[in-house]
Amino acid sequence: MKWDKRDLLGLEQLTKDEIIFILDTADSFKEISTRAIKKVPTLRGKTAVLLFLEPSTRTRVSFELAAKRLSADMVNISASTSSMLKGESLRDTVRNIEAMKVDLVIMRHSMAGAPHRLAGEIEPGVINAGDGCHEHPTQALLDMFTIREKKGRLKGLKVAIIGDISHSRVARSNIWGLTKVGAEVVIAGPPTYIPPYIEKMGVKVKYRVEEAIKGVDVVMVLRIQRERQGKNLIPSLREYRKIFGINRDRLKIAKPDALIMHPGPVNRGIELDPDVADGPQSVILEQVTSGVAIRMAVMYLLSGVKSENPD
Numbered sequence: 001m002k003w004d005k006r007d008l009l010g011l012e013q014l015t016k017d018e019i020i021f022i023l024d025t026a027d028s029f030k031e032i033s034t035r036a037i038k039k040v041p042t043l044r045g046k047t048a049v050l051l052f053l054e055p056s057t058r059t060r061v062s063f064e065l066a067a068k069r070l071s072a073d074m075v076n077i078s079a080s081t082s083s084m085l086k087g088e089s090l091r092d093t094v095r096n097i098e099a100m101k102v103d104l105v106i107m108r109h110s111m112a113g114a115p116h117r118l119a120g121e122i123e124p125g126v127i128n129a130g131d132g133c134h135e136h137p138t139q140a141l142l143d144m145f146t147i148r149e150k151k152g153r154l155k156g157l158k159v160a161i162i163g164d165i166s167h168s169r170v171a172r173s174n175i176w177g178l179t180k181v182g183a184e185v186v187i188a189g190p191p192t193y194i195p196p197y198i199e200k201m202g203v204k205v206k207y208r209v210e211e212a213i214k215g216v217d218v219v220m221v222l223r224i225q226r227e228r229q230g231k232n233l234i235p236s237l238r239e240y241r242k243i244f245g246i247n248r249d250r251l252k253i254a255k256p257d258a259l260i261m262h263p264g265p266v267n268r269g270i271e272l273d274p275d276v277a278d279g280p281q282s283v284i285l286e287q288v289t290s291g292v293a294i295r296m297a298v299m300y301l302l303s304g305v306k307s308e309n310p311d
């Protein structure tokens, strides 16, 4: 397959074949991170800018390591150290970065659609590293990569996504991606965390976690995103934990070999008990490892397009 997209804004825009192609490309990059010398010259001479206007540990470090392992040059910009603090608009900031002839802009922003807007205005490829409650495409790709690596397939698997679906870009990207590749997705959470009409995305909705995780292959647990909630949508964290938290007893309802996943950061003892987060079924840190390979693959594919089609 020939890759012909210059931006990665979400999984909504990708076909099943494009998603599988990224996962297959990441397969070939994963081994590089296990070498003593973790570096190849693939993107030598390319420059990527990390423009993170929201906090991040995993995504930011993962993109930076991916760039370094491919020998690309990487520049970091954060809201607190840029001229945006002096009132410069995001558009002006990015147009100035573009003027310095970079190849990729990797952006995290609290507003849904911010990377889409920029992609329409600038020449460098844009990678969405999370836009508000909308999409987080590389997270869903690394989640699918991890599931495929552990289970040997994606098609026909049952995946439960539990928690704060309304505020979760991870949930949205996973729903787009997993349903396109033929997995069955069921979501569960308190009614205040379930967006209206979400069934139209091809998922089943349950309001009892026990019903959602019965017999599933994967339990994907989401963080309660208190920073995005204007008012209290649940009575208390204690009650949430009691009714929706994933603990050892609840996990027994899923298949015995079900994977426990979480995009991080984890609110330990709220959505996920520590002994499950660190238990034998957890692949949370393997998700993080997969993230570097996925981001190497995405940067590689998008950079190839830019070098071949400069218009």
Ligand code: CP
Residues within 6 Å of the ligand: 055, 056, 057, 058, 059, 060, 130, 136, 139, 263, 264, 265
């Ligand atoms: N999963 C994820 O996006 O984590 P960070 O916010 O730490 O990047």
